[in-house]
Amino acid sequence: MAQPGRLHRGDNLDYMSTLPAGSCDLIYADPPFFADHRSRNSRGCFADAWTGGMDAYLAFLRARLEQMHRLLGERGSLYVHLDCHAVHYVKVILDEVFGRRNFLNEIVWHYRTGGVARRWFGRKHDTLLLYAKKRGSHTFHVLREGRYRTDGLRYDEQDRPFKQTRGGRLYFNPDGPAMTDVWDVPFLSTVSLERTGWPSQKPEALLERVILASSDPGDTVGDFFCGSGTTLVVAKRHGREVLGCDVAPEAVRIAQDRLDRVLPLCTART
Secondary structure (H helix, E strand, O other), rough: OOOOOOOOOHHHHHHHHOOOOOOOEEEOOOOOOOOOOOOOOOOOOOOOOOHHHHHHHHHHHHHHHHHHHHHHEEEEEEEEOOOOOOOHHHHHHHHHHHHOOHHEEEEEEOOOOOOOOOOOOOOEEEEEEEEOOOOOOOOOOEEEEOOOOOOOOOOOOOOOEEEEEOOEEEEEOOOEEEEEEEEOOOOOOOOOOOOOOOOOOOHHHHHHHHHHOOOOOOEEEEOOOOOOOOOHHHHOOOOOOOEEEEOOOHHHHHHHHHHHHHHHHHHHOO
C-alpha cells in the first residue's frame, strides 16, 4: 500500500489500482489534452497525438476516471483540467462515472500569453471540470478576492460603503467578493521563478485555489498526472498529505526535488 507523501513512477492506472478505496479527499487531474499538434517531446512526457484517435484517448481517460471515483472519499472532489480539444467529450464520460447530479462547476482559467490569432478569436483559457463524489457531503470553502464595485454607494461614519435596503444597511464582506467560476490567473512566463523546465507546468496560484476550496488541513490530495509536482508542493505547503504519480522519469525527479525543498519548511511550521 502506498504511503501519503510518496511519489510513484509508472502507469497511473496500475498505481491507482493498488490504492484502497477512499484514499483521497481531493484529486486534481491534468491529463494530456488531445491537442493533435503536440507530440512526445525529448523529456518523455505523454504525447497528445493518439494512435486510435479520439476513441482511444477517451478509453484511456475513462479507465482512469473510474479509478479516481473509487479513490475519492465521500467528502471528496475531482478537478479535471482540459482545453477545447476534448473537454466536451470528457464531460459526458464524467457525467456517466460520477452522475450528472454530482457536477458542480465548469471553471474557466483565463490567462494571457503571447501570440494573436488571425482566423478566429485568440484561445486564452483552459477548463477545469469539478465533480463531487457525493454532492452535499463534499468539502467546499468559499474563496474571496478582488474588490466590490462601490460607485454611487453611500458611506457610513467609518467610511465603509453600504447598500440601503428595507432591512437596513447591507455591508460588504471585508475579504472581498466571493470567487466565481472564472479565474484570472497569469500563465507562467518564461522567466518566472517557478519555472522548472517541465513543458506543461501550471502556476502555483491556480492549484492553491483548488486545494484551499476543496480540502482541509490533514486531507490527502492526489495528483496522478503530477508532472513537475505543482499540486503536491502547494498541498504540502498548506498542510495536506499527498499521493503523486507520473509516467515520465524526469517529471518524477523534478517533483521529488521540489517536494524535498518544501518538506523542511512544512516541518518547521508544525
